[in-house]
Amino acid sequence: MFNNLEVCQAVLNALPDATFLKDEQQRVVFLNRKACELFGKTAGEILGHSPLADLDPTLVDMIIERDGHVLKTGEDIEYEHQMLNRDNVLISMMVRCSRIIFHDVPYVLVSLNDITILRESEAQTRYLAYHDILTGLHNRTALYEQLNQVVVPGAGKHAGGIGGLLLLMDLDGFKNINDTYGHQAGDFVLCEFGRRLQGVAPQASLVARMGGDEFSLLTHQPVGRAQAEDLCRQIVNLTQIPFTLTGASPFVTVSVGVTVITEAVITAGELLRKADAALYEAKRQGKNMHCFYSESLDANLSSKRRMEKALANALSAGRDITCAYQPLIRAADNHIIGVEALARWRDDELGEISPVQFVPLAEETGLIIPLGKLILRQACREMLRWSDLSLSVNISPIQLRDGGFAPMVLALLAELRFPPERLELELTETAIMNSDANSKHQLVLLRAAGVRISLDDFGTGYSSLSLLKDIVVDSVKIDRSFVQFVTQLKDTAAIVTAVSHLGVKLNLEVIAEGVETPEQQQFLVDAGCTQMQGFLFSKPLTEEKLEQLLGDISRSKQLGGDNEREIKG
Ligand code: C2E
Ligand code: CA
Ligand code: CA
Numbered sequence: 069m070f071n072n073l074e075v076c077q078a079v080l081n082a083l084p085d086a087t088f089l090k091d092e093q094q095r096v097v098f099l100n101r102k103a104c105e106l107f108g109k110t111a112g113e114i115l116g117h118s119p120l121a122d123l124d125p126t127l128v129d130m131i132i133e134r135d136g137h138v139l140k141t142g143e144d145i146e147y148e149h150q151m152l153n154r155d156n157v158l159i160s161m162m163v164r165c166s167r168i169i170f171h172d173v174p175y176v177l178v179s180l181n182d183i184t185i186l187r188e189s190e191a192q193t194r195y196l197a198y199h200d201i202l203t204g205l206h207n208r209t210a211l212y213e214q215l216n217q218v219v220v221p222g223a224g225k226h227a228g229g230i231g232g233l234l235l236l237m238d239l240d241g242f243k244n245i246n247d248t249y250g251h252q253a254g255d256f257v258l259c260e261f262g263r264r265l266q267g268v269a270p271q272a273s274l275v276a277r278m279g280g281d282e283f284s285l286l287t288h289q290p291v292g293r294a295q296a297e298d299l300c301r302q303i304v305n306l307t308q309i310p311f312t313l314t315g316a317s318p319f320v321t322v323s324v325g326v327t328v329i330t331e332a333v334i335t336a337g338e339l340l341r342k343a344d345a346a347l348y349e350a351k352r353q354g355k356n357m358h359c360f361y362s363e364s365l366d367a368n369l370s371s372k373r374r375m376e377k378a379l380a381n382a383l384s385a386g387r388d389i390t391c392a393y394q395p396l397i398r399a400a401d402n403h404i405i406g407v408e409a410l411a412r413w414r415d416d417e418l419g420e421i422s423p424v425q426f427v428p429l430a431e432e433t434g435l436i437i438p439l440g441k442l443i444l445r446q447a448c449r450e451m452l453r454w455s456d457l458s459l460s461v462n463i464s465p466i467q468l469r470d471g472g473f474a475p476m477v478l479a480l481l482a483e484l485r486f487p488p489e490r491l492e493l494e495l496t497e498t499a500i501m502n503s504d505a506n507s508k509h510q511l512v513l514l515r516a517a518g519v520r521i522s523l524d525d526f527g528t529g530y531s532s533l534s535l536l537k538d539i540v541v542d543s544v545k546i547d548r549s550f551v552q553f554v555t556q557l558k559d560t561a562a563i564v565t566a567v568s569h570l571g572v573k574l575n576l577e578v579i580a581e582g583v584e585t586p587e588q589q590q591f592l593v594d595a596g597c598t599q600m601q602g603f604l605f606s607k608p609l610t611e612e613k614l615e616q617l618l619g620d621i622s623r624s625k626q627l628g629g630d631n632e633r634e635i636k637g
Contacts, residue, residue, distance in 0.1 A: 231290030406458030548582025
């Protein structure tokens with residue numbers, strides 16, 4: 069019924085791979101449609117001829133040898149080779165060969181599968197796995213892999229490259245570029261810096277973007293100290309040329325941490341940690357510079373890590389973190405009209421830690437979000453009972469950038485039944501000036517609900533009086549660094565007077581912080597400040613001490629004093 073040959077041909081034609089049968093002389097005796105397509109010839113043109121005619125001679129030798137092996141042993145084999153196709157494009161072929169014996173004569177059955185697309189997508193995936201998309205540099209994974217090759221784990225010996233260098237770099241002030249000029253400008257600076265870095269990198273070194281604004285450079289070549297210093301200086305100088313964009317010239321600098329790859333280094337992690345400690349030191353010493361790792365740096369870093377861990381623990385356990393309250397005084401009559409909540413942290417092992425230390429650490433690590441929330445909740449809860457006092461709480465710009473900030477604050481106020489009008493959020497001048505559209509929106513939402521916004525540390529950031537007109541705030545707090553010198557320095561006195569006058573004209577409360585002497589108080593009252601705060605009136609107090617103070621004052625009123633909550637300067 070069936071014509072065997074026809075069935076056979078039909079089956080072969082349905083196969084997805086180019087398939088053909090060759091005799092011992094490499095002559096094609098049978099083939100399918102895909103094979104015709106691959107060779108670009110008709111069956112008649114191919115049958116009886118060798119398919120190897122147009123191939124590279126070395127490839128032909130290899131094929132003949134492998135076919136010979138199949139014919140002799142009957143073993144199935146599979147291999148991949150690359151060749152040029154009819155359009156002269158390099159393609160990858162998967163070749164499968166097996167033996168068929170027909171009337172005692174052996175033949176090779178070959179099937180060819182074009183796996184070019186598969187190999188290309190694999191190569192692309194590999195590329196993506198080891199490269200940074202934005203800059204085209206290598207990425208963190210590539211660096212780790214290279215480091216692991218430099219350092220042979222466990223053996224305590226190197227595969228080579230003793231005296232090579234690992235550099236970690238971090239752009240200083242990069243966040244400002246994103247905030248001020250937008251992300252496109254930020255991306256441009258990252259790409260341009262990466263390009264410049266590659267330009268000065270020693271030959272055969274690996275330059276990678278570690279993520280964010282962090283870069284690394286690894287060189288295996290032994291480098292002398294002078295050469296290493298020279299390389300670092302070149303890198304720091306890379307930012308001297310401005311990163312020009314249309315209409316804007318963002319300014320950044322770079323800090324560099326360096327570690328030398330020595331015999332003593334045992335793991336890749338250790339190298340990274342050392343370079344990181346050096347980078348941290350370069351930042352600490354004022355940025356825009358490089359710093360070599362030395363053993364003394366380890367102590368600093370590990371104490372920072374310890375503090376970070378302890379803070380995370382304290383926050384998740386909800387203990388050891390409290391609020392101190394510093395009274396705010398009305399200049400006109402010395403009455404306490406509010407308090408500022410200041411975070412306090414006491415750790416069993418580390419002791420009392422200043423917010424000047426732990427607030428920046430919390431900002432660096434993201435812990436500022438839970439910390440800020442905890443302080444806000446605690447302060448509102450504790451101040452609920454003094455309904456005539458306003459409550460000021462310090463807010464980090466990082467909290468503000470969190471899209472859910474305003475809703476979180478408003479939900480918390482509603483939950484605790486704390487009137488929004490009593491709450492004042494203190495934000496630094498720099499934070500408000502650098503705020504993006506989202507942060508500004510958070511402020512608008514809060515103000516619409518009745519929460520007041522205060523410009524903290526005025527004078528330490530942009531120090532521009534004209535800015536006061538454009539910013540939507542309810543009060544401005546003149547920084548202690550000015551108040552300190554009002555009675556000594558003429559310039560400072562003039563600035564404080566000008567700020568007070570302008571503030572009053574703009575209907576803002578003008579608060580002087582850090583008032584320590586009656587002379588300062590007198591000057592500030594005359595200059596027009598409306599509120600005051602400082603050790604002259606009261607240090608920050610625990611909740612109990614504040615209660616005592618407020619109790620004493622109201623008792624003195626009952627005993628005949630005529631000033632409610634008056635505090636003696
Ligand atoms: P700040 O907001 O400028 O707070 C005023 C700081 O000055 C407080 O230091 C206060 O104790 C101190 N101070 C007040 N009056 C005087 C004075 O007359 N003389 C002197 N020498 N100092 C005075 P503290 O409590 O150490 O806080 C330092 C900074 O930490 C704060 O500066 C604020 O920026 C930050 N901070 C504190 N608590 C928080 C918080 O809950 N969240 C955030 N984001 N930051 C906080
Ligand atoms: Ca403050
Ligand atoms: Ca301040």
